Amino acid sequence: MTRQTTSQFAKPRIDARALLGLYDPADTTDWGPIRAAQMHAGSQLALFMLAANLIGAALITVMLAPLVPGWQLASWGALVAAVGVAVAFRRLTGRHRVAATATLRDVRDTVLDGVALGAVWSIPPLAFGHSVDAGAALGLWIILSLLMTASAVAMAALPLGTIAFVSIVGASIVTTLAVIATPMLAAAAALFTVLLIMATFSRGMSLVVIRAGEIGISERDETLSLLLRETEEAGAGADWLWEIDAQRRVVRANPRFAVSLGADPKTINGTPFLQVLAGQTWEAGNFAAGLRELADKLKAREAFHDILLPVEVHGEERWWEISASPRFDDGGSFCGFRGVGSDVTERRKSADKINRMARFDTLTGLPNRLLINETLAHAMGEAEKWGSRCAFMMIDLDRFKAVNDTLGHPMGDRLLGRVSERLKQLMTQNEMIGRLGGDEFAVVVRDATDTARVERLAQTIVDTLSHPYEVDAHTLYIGCSIGLATGPRDGRTAEMLIRSADLALYRSKDAGGGVYHAYEPQLHMAAEERRVLEIALRSAVDNGEMHLNYQPVVSAQTGQLTGFEALLRWVHPE
Structure with missing residues (x-):
């Protein structure tokens, strides 16, 4: 295939602030593995830097022993050892050594190590100088100077902490030389410190670029492996490459392609690609839609x-x-296709x-409910196409809530299973029974031209579900109660027909249940009147349309007043 694989690390662009661990850039680069590489590099040389700190402290102690009180050197040496061991322990923790990714905080916290080491190593020039x-x-x-150089070289992978260490120690040297020596020596020490800082940053940048390139190569290899789903044993489940020439004939048949096809690579070389894929249907010309595409x-x-x-x-x-791209030679002439194929049978079964x-x-x-709506919409379309009718029944179980409340939901679930079994036995190829949810079921009648037959089915459902379980x-x-609606008379769309059946179901429920009712236009009018009345009632109080009246209650025997009856009257503007 002529398509080129790109990688987020193909052309690394390392942000200086991200390198130092100051922020996480909002680009396509995954900095987690890079930070992990930085932390791992620091842990690899942690023991070396610990040894350098201890040896340096020992040399200074021996050198300054005749000039500085012993307790001061001993205290400082112990402080260097303690800080050095603590920093080494932090960098040698298992999390940093084996982690595949690291956070921004992990890299940023290395500045604490640099500051701590810089502080203890600034004591000799400032206190003893x-x-x-x-x-x-x-x-x-x-x-x-040797310790600063060793840090700049060995710990450049963690530039923020290393720069902090070099800067603090360098500043202490510059300060001491400015006080006890000449300004020229202090300037030289300052220049040396700046050069070490620049070298540390440059080396850290180089190490990160190298690691980014390695991650990019690994990423491309992994992507290609995933695309081809490489396995130790080539099988029908693996992906394979294929190639055809300008005449659409197979060239250089891939062994994995041949194994997936169940053929010998030598026998399919030079065979038309479409013929290879069509198999026995090639002669008959009864091709699948995918092959035609x-x-x-x-x-x-x-x-x-x-x-x-x-x-x-x-x-x-x-x-x-099958996926592929056309191939062209250097002169721009078409020379065939190269592509990749995969067996997705199991994936298709899973999708089904x-x-x-x-x-x-x-x-x-x-x-x-989803399949019921799809089936009803298809039935409506067929009815409109052929000028026929379809029907929709909405079934609601009566007294089912009492079973759930008294015997529990598990018993209710088993009862729903028995109900569904009875309903399935009543269905033919012309009907589809489904469950809307809870104790509601629905029947889609694809051809409802025979109205009497549809009504007999509704009555049969009522009678069948009323038998004891x-x-x-x-x-x-x-x-059960049933609401019946016929389309397109009672609704031009599936949604409208369901609403009509729902209104008819309400009428069956109002009649006491155990019956079916067909939709009538006045049901919609009654529902609309109730809706308008409810809306008006909600605003009646705010509009001052409700009035409380007290009607006296008089005893018929004595004629005396015994109390009052409170009546709330609604005076509607219309």
């Missing part, structure tokens, strides 16, 4: 992606996904399973 002779001062400067793309010399087509392998239907789970009720195994040694009595 004024009391030493020229030879001791030179030795002190050499040891500190593939032929059109090859003919148009257009790149294509994820064309799905069935392929017969050893008498079993497999599903393949997921699709079924999305469209069928897990409790009863009946179609759920034997569930776990309990005899349960429930019933």
Whole structure:
């Protein structure tokens, strides 16, 4: 394929602030693995730097022993050892050594190590520098310079902490030289410190760029491996490459491609690619839609992606996904296609399973609301296309709530299973039964031309569901109410037809249940009147339309007043 694989690390652009751990840039670069590499590099040389600190402290102690009180040198040496061991322990923790990623805080916290080490190493020049002779001062400067250089080289992967250390120690040397020596020596020490800081930053940048390049290569290799799903044993489940010439004939057949096809690579070389994929249907010309789409793309010399087509392998239907791009020579002439294919049969089976789970009720195994709506919409379309009728029944179980409340939801679930079994036995190819949710079911009648037959089915459902149920040694009595609507008379769309059936169901419920009612236009009018009345009632109090009246209650025997009856009257403006 002529498509080039790009990587976020192909051309690393390292932000200086990100390198120092000061912020996380909002770009495509994943800085987590880079920071982990920085921390790992610091942990690898942690023992070396600990040894350098201890040796440096020992040399200074020996050199300054004749000039500085022993307790001061001993205290300072112990402080260097304690800080050095603490820093080494932090960098040698298991998390930093094995982690594949590191946070911004991990890198930023290294500045604490640099400040701590810089502070203890600034003590000799600042505290002892004024009391030493020229030879001791030179030795002190050499040891500190070597320690700074070692840090700049060895710990450049963590530039923020290293720069902090070099800056603090360098500043202490410059200050001491400015006081006890000449300004020229102080300037030289300052220049040396600046050069070390620049070298540290430059080396840290180089190390990060190298690591970014390594991650980029690893990423590309992993991406290619994922694309081809490399396995130790080539099989039908692995991806494979394929190539055809300008005449659409297979060239250099990939062994994995041949194994997936169940053929010998030598036998399919030079064979038309479409013929190889069509198999036994090539002669009959009964091609699948995916194969026809593939032929059109090859003919148009257009790149294509994820064309799905069935392929017969050893008498079993497999599903393949094909992607490719056209190839052109240096002169711009078309010379064929190169692409990748994969067997997605198992993936397709999983997709079919997921699709079924999305469209069928897990409790009863009946179609759920989504599939019911799709089926009803299709039935409405067919009815409009052929000038026929379809019907929709909404079923609500009577007295089901009492079962749930008294015997529990598990018993209610088992009862719903029994109800669904009875409903399925009443259905033919012309009807589909489904569960809307809770104790509501629905029936889609694809051809409702025979109105009497539809009404007989509704009555049969009422009678069948009213028979007693034997569930776990309990005899349960429930019933159902049904609302029936016929399309397109009672609704031009699936949504309108469902609403009409729902209104008819309300009428069945109002009649006491155990019956079915067909939709009538006045049901909609009554529902609309109730809706308007409810809206008006909600605003009646705010509008001052409610009046409280007291009506006297008089005893008929004595004629005396015995009390008052409070009446709330609603005076509507209309």
